[in-house]
Amino acid sequence: MTGRATAGRRLIRWLTTPLPQPPPALRRGPLRPGVFGSRLRSTRLAGQLGVALGLTFGVCFLTGLLSHLMQHPPAGFAWPSRPIGFYRFTQGLHVVTGLASAPLLGAKLWSVYPRLFTWPPVRSIAHAAERAAVGVLVAAALFQVVGGVLNITRWYTPMPFFFTAGHYWVGWLAIGALLVHVGVRLPVTRAALTRSAMSARPGGLSRRGLLTGVAAATGLLTLTTAGQTLRPLSGLALFAPRRPGTGPQGLPVNKTADNAGVRALALNPSYRLTVIGPTRHTDLDLDGLHAMTQHTAELPIACVEGWSATGRWTGVRLRDLVALVGVDPTRATVVAESLETGGRYRTSIVAAPHVRDPLTLVALRLNGEPLHLDHGYPARLIAPNRPGVLQTKWLTSITVREES
Numbered sequence: 107m108t109g110r111a112t113a114g115r116r117l118i119r120w121l122t123t124p125l126p127q128p129p130p131a132l133r134r135g136p137l138r139p140g141v142f143g144s145r146l147r148s149t150r151l152a153g154q155l156g157v158a159l160g161l162t163f164g165v166c167f168l169t170g171l172l173s174h175l176m177q178h179p180p181a182g183f184a185w186p187s188r189p190i191g192f193y194r195f196t197q198g199l200h201v202v203t204g205l206a207s208a209p210l211l212g213a214k215l216w217s218v219y220p221r222l223f224t225w226p227p228v229r230s231i232a233h234a235a236e237r238a239a240v241g242v243l244v245a246a247a248l249f250q251v252v253g254g255v256l257n258i259t260r261w262y263t264p265m266p267f268f269f270t271a272g273h274y275w276v277g278w279l280a281i282g283a284l285l286v287h288v289g290v291r292l293p294v295t296r297a298a299l300t301r302s303a304m305s306a307r308p309g310g311l312s313r314r315g316l317l318t319g320v321a322a323a324t325g326l327l328t329l330t331t332a333g334q335t336l337r338p339l340s341g342l343a344l345f346a347p348r349r350p351g352t353g354p355q356g357l358p359v360n361k362t363a364d365n366a367g368v369r370a371l372a373l374n375p376s377y378r379l380t381v382i383g384p385t386r387h388t389d390l391d392l393d394g395l396h397a398m399t400q401h402t403a404e405l406p407i408a409c410v411e412g413w414s415a416t417g418r419w420t421g422v423r424l425r426d427l428v429a430l431v432g433v434d435p436t437r438a439t440v441v442a443e444s445l446e447t448g449g450r451y452r453t454s455i456v457a458a459p460h461v462r463d464p465l466t467l468v469a470l471r472l473n474g475e476p477l478h479l480d481h482g483y484p485a486r487l488i489a490p491n492r493p494g495v496l497q498t499k500w501l502t503s504i505t506v507r508e509e510s
């Protein structure tokens with residue numbers, strides 16, 4: 107046997123060596139045997155809920171990762187501008203699967219919480235590590251679901267950190283702990299799930315009844331969430347503060363002009379949009395912008411919070427503005443800047459695929475009317491397949507960079 111193999115075996119033996127047990131006199135309260143009476147709890151129930159949660163969490167993690175990538179593209183990476191509604195779909199899925207996780211998580215925690223009072227609390231170092239990993243998983247899962255809901259309701263007081271960054275990094279923590287947990291539990295769970303269903307127990311709620319209840323709660327939540335985007339369901343959007351059809355010109359508003367402190371600047375007759383190129387720049391007033399060729403595009407605003415709404419936007423193609431300062435629009439990136447002086451979303455970067463897309467507009471009109479002040483009057487950016495936070499309102503300048 108090689109030295110490495112023996113060392114490995116020794117490590118495993120050390121990790122799994124039974125530790126001294128606490129005196130049985132400490133086995134009181136919830137630690138007593140047989141305290142948790144419900145016969146509904148079983149490895150099978152925990153496993154079935156686990157599979158459902160694994161699915162919702164997995165989809166939620168991947169779509170969240172995608173949203174992060176689009177908002178913070180690594181150097182040399184540019185997200186395509188088509189399909190138009192792709193981000194709307196993936197981010198809708200993110201919020202739907204995240205919210206659907208809430209009742210599943212509740213039921214799952216109910217089904218396993220007696221294990222918190224396992225006796226002995228720690229059998230070995232390996233057992234302690236496994237329990238710690240479950241602790242991390244539970245904490246991270248609750249943090250993600252609760253934080254996500256708080257973000258949708260825009261209640262940031264309980265979150266004294268930047269939500270987006272916390273949600274992103276704890277997402278990695280949750281998925282890591284989940285993979286460890288699945289790895290540890292897989293053999294037991296698989297055995298419990300493949301065994302033929304146990305005979306129904308007379309009286310009380312059956313496992314099937316419980317699962318049906320959880321599924322109904324999950325389905326109901328999903329319907330109400332989908333109401334954030336699907337007009338026919340908008341009456342059901344109980345938890346959605348911003349629904350299609352609400353807000354000026356039929357579109358919801360996250361930040362009003364007054365919130366952003368831009369009312370006076372936006373309404374000032376001396377308003378100019380400055381287009382800054384590498385070698386020259388040009389100032390356009392509203393008449394100048396309206397004198398350029400106008401284009402109309404049906405495009406959604408798709409907020410990271412999960413709501414989305416389609417508008418008919420009319421204005422100037424971004425690529426036409428790029429050409430005004432002598433840059434080839436097929437090889438340009440743009441930094442769009444708002445009149446807003448503070449705020450995280452006062453600027454955004456438009457990568458090359460979005461700059462060249464003929465549907466990317468500096469919009470002056472919405473649904474046939476001049477853009478409402480709260481939608482970004484005098485001019486806002488609107489581009490296909492792009493998170494709402496990047497659709498900058500109250501544009502003051504467009505800085506064009508030529509790609510090498």
Ligand SMILES: Nc1nc2c(c(=O)[nH]1)N[C@H]1C(S)=C(S)[C@@H](COP(=O)(O)O)O[C@H]1N2
Nearest residue numbers: 358359360409444451481494495497498499
């Ligand atoms: N300047 C500026 N633009 C902004 C924002 C902002 O806070 N400031 N919010 C963004 C967010 S989060 C979204 S979802 C959309 C919402 O657009 P609407 O309020 O016009 O519907 O605008 C984006 N543009």
Ligand SMILES: [Mo]
Nearest residue numbers: 409410494495
């Ligand atoms: Mo947003």
